[in-house]
Each structure stands twice: as C-alpha cells, then as structure tokens.
Amino acid sequence: SGLLGLYWAVFGVGATLGGLGAGLLRHRSLWLVVVSIIIGWGAALLPLGLTGLIAPGLVGFAVGGLIYGPFTAICTALFQRTSPPHALSRVLATRTALTIPATALGTLLGGPLVTAVGGRHTMLLSALLTIALGVVVAAVLGLSRARAQARVRRRATQLALKGWPGGRNRPAHPTAKRDLLLIYDRLRPAPGDPRVQGGPARRNAYAAEV
Numbered sequence: 001s002g003l004l005g006l007y008w009a010v011f012g013v014g015a016t017l018g019g020l021g022a023g024l025l026r027h028r029s030l031w032l033v034v035v036s037i038i039i040g041w042g043a044a045l046l047p048l049g050l051t052g053l054i055a056p057g058l059v060g061f062a063v064g065g066l067i068y069g070p071f072t073a074i075c076t077a078l079f080q081r082t083s084p085p086h087a088l089s090r091v092l093a094t095r096t097a098l099t100i101p102a103t104a105l106g107t108l109l110g111g112p113l114v115t116a117v118g119g120r121h122t123m124l125l126s127a128l129l130t131i132a133l134g135v136v137v138a139a140v141l142g143l144s145r146a147r148a149q150a151r152v153r154r155r156a157t158q159l160a161l162k163g164w165p166g167g168r169n170r171p172a173h174p175t176a177k178r179d180l181l182l183i184y185d186r187l188r189p190a191p192g193d194p195r196v197q198g199g200p201a202r203r204n205a206y207a208a209e210v
Contacts, residue, residue: 018069
C-alpha cells in the first residue's frame, strides 16, 4: 500500500505542475495538444509495462502526471472554442454523461484483465492502445485538414478568379469581398501564378477591384 501511495504521490505532483502550466498552451493548436497528451500519456505508461523495476515506473508516472495535468482544462477550452455558444452547455453535459460511465466500464473490464494476464501486461496493453488511439486521432485530423485545404483551394479558384481585376461577376454582397480576401490570403500560390509576380501590390489591386 505504501508503494501504491508513492506512485499516486509522484503522479499528483506531476499533474499539479502540468495543470498549472495549462495556460501556456492556450495559444497552441488545441487539437494538437490533445493528441500530444494522449500519445504522451501512453508513452509514460510504457515503463510500467516493460519492466518491474520501481524507479522507472515512478519516473514514468511522474512524467505521465505532468503530461496529463492540462488535459481536462485543454479539453474544456477545445469544446468552448469549437461548439456554438447556444449548444455549449449541452455539449459539456453530454461529455460528462459519456465520461462517467466510460470510466466505470474501464474499471469493470480492468479487473478481470489484470487477473487474466497480470498487472504489468495490462499496463503495457493500456499504453499501446492509448498510443494507437492518439495516432489514429492524429491521422483523422490530418486527413480532415487536407480535405479542408482542398475545399479552400477549389473555392478560391471559383471565386477569387471571378473577382480578378478586369473580370466579371464581382461580388455584390458586403461580406463577399472579405470572404474572397480571406481565401486569397490562405492560398499558397503555385509557381507561375500571376499573384506571385505582383506580390502585395497585386493583392491590393485585387482588393480594390472586387
């Protein structure tokens, strides 16, 4: 019991320090931070699953606490940033409603698993599955970002070129010019694109014309 208490003590110290540093991550991509925490937490559990030595396990648990500390605050900030204001309370309530039974289910499944394969192998399996989850989430986010960038490029091709100086079908809606300039700025011109030759002056001319 004393050794178990020591494990939780070093985890608590790491989690406290990590939680205090959560504010330093607010200007980072929150999705990237969440994925990094998932993978980092899984990696921190590896010493417990790969060796029966106490010192590596304590170091892993302390580092795991440091990594996991900001997780709750970052997740809450992510939900606040991505959810519509009118739906935020329902989103947070749904998250809580799913988290509580998921924790109980993990505990329910963990007991028989420890009995069947042993504590160390259970920790190793947990670490590997956690790392795999983080990799899958990162892959899904990367694919979504690539698709979003492709949509932006297609929209820019359709809209920005219509409003090109001297062109026709210039947008009449007041916000259309702003939207076109946002798309214009997000594009990375390929070699040979006429905007490359004009630089900022070409962009200013575009802004004056649309």
